[in-house]
Amino acid sequence: MRVTFVGVGEAFDECLPNTSLFVAGMTGESRRTVLLDCGFTAAAAFFGCPSLSDADRRDGPDAVWLSHFHGDHYFGLPYLLARMQEQGRAQPLCIHGGEGVANRVWQVVELAYPNLRDRLDFEVVCLEARPDAPLVIAGFSARAAVTGHGALCLGLRLETQFGILYYGGDGAPTPACRELASGCALVVQEGYGMLPGMAGHGSVAEAVEMAEAAWANTLAVVHVRRELRRERGAEIARQLAAASIRALLPEPGEVFEA
Template identity: 60%
Template sequence: MRVTFVGVGEAFDEREPNVSLFVEGRGVKGRATALLDCGFTAAAAFFACPGIAAAEREAGPDVLWISHFHGDHFFGLPYLLARWHEAGRDRPLAVVGGPGARGKVAAAVDLAYPNLRAGLHFALDIREVVPGGDFDLAGLSGRAAPTGHGAPCLALRLTDGERALYYSGDGPPTPGCRELARGCDLIVQEAYGLSPGIPGHGSVEEALSLAREAGAGALAVVHLRRELRRERGQDIRRLLTAAGYPSGLPEPGAVIVP
């Protein structure tokens, strides 16, 4: 499994693109690629991301996972669809999210480009999943659990049979999230602040606790409040390095192979 950080920023960070991860793995059907979340500023960053080959960017992933329906996590979708349509993509794209995904995705795309869905050169397979069982993501195996975000949000456990990734979306980890993360090789946790207690959001302390509890070999903290990243970023890097996670505060384009 190979994970490229397309974006690492919170919703309104003007310097860092919204959190988005490009995952490459080998599933039951062979090589598979997944893009986890793509907000309003992440879509353009995807096509400029140095950690992803140019041909791979133009071809696009096999599946797009949407953790929840805030703009900084899925409003980049119309941009992606239009760009891949122009590039001549002809293989299907699966878009997978929680309850309401079909209506939310259709509404966002139709508002941006009213005739796009009907004219796409490729099939758009929008699927809704619920916590409680495994589901297929282009040959990779997924499982979800609700986080403690202010809006319904699903954390994702993604595995290719050899390595497992936990991606929080937004929100502090719930007991279900902790179970989901257990044994994962890489934890990617949203941390808006340093300490717990920010309504609807996680923290660096909770990310460290989750990674230790899960036995993860690698941790990536994303979605830091923009002022905190600028003013305390080096301190947070030193803290994460001291805890055994030297790649714990990735920059856009960073690659982790758990």
């Protein structure tokens, strides 16, 4: 499993692209790829990410996962679809997300580029995910659980042949999220604040506690509030270094391999 941090920023960070991960892994004898979230600035970051191969940036992912329907997690879809159309994509694209995903996807595409949907030379299939129901995303087994966010947000456990990932989207981890994170090679969790108590958001402390309790191999903290990351980054680094597991504050383009 190879996970590229395309973006690691929160909604309005002017320096860091919105949090988005490109996951490549094996299912059987096939290499498959998933883009986890695609916000305002994430699509441009994807096509410009130097850690991705030319082929991956040209072909795009096999599937997209949308944790929830806030702009910094899915408003990059029109850019993604239009760019892949220009680059000659022919294979279908599956977009997975919560209830109403098809309406959300096509509404934002129509607002950005009217008639793009009719001009696409590849099929876009929107599939609803439900908490606790088994999922298959780009051939990978997966499960979802509701996080502690203001809007309905789904954390995701994605199982590749050589590694398991948990991606929390936004919000503090719930007991169901902690269960999904159990034994994962990589847990990617929001740390918008330093300490618990921010309505609708998780904290660095909660991310560390969750990953340690889950016996995860590695924790990556993303979506840190922009002022906090700039002004207290060294303090966050010390907090992560004190964890009983490997814990990091990744930069855009950083790669994790299991």
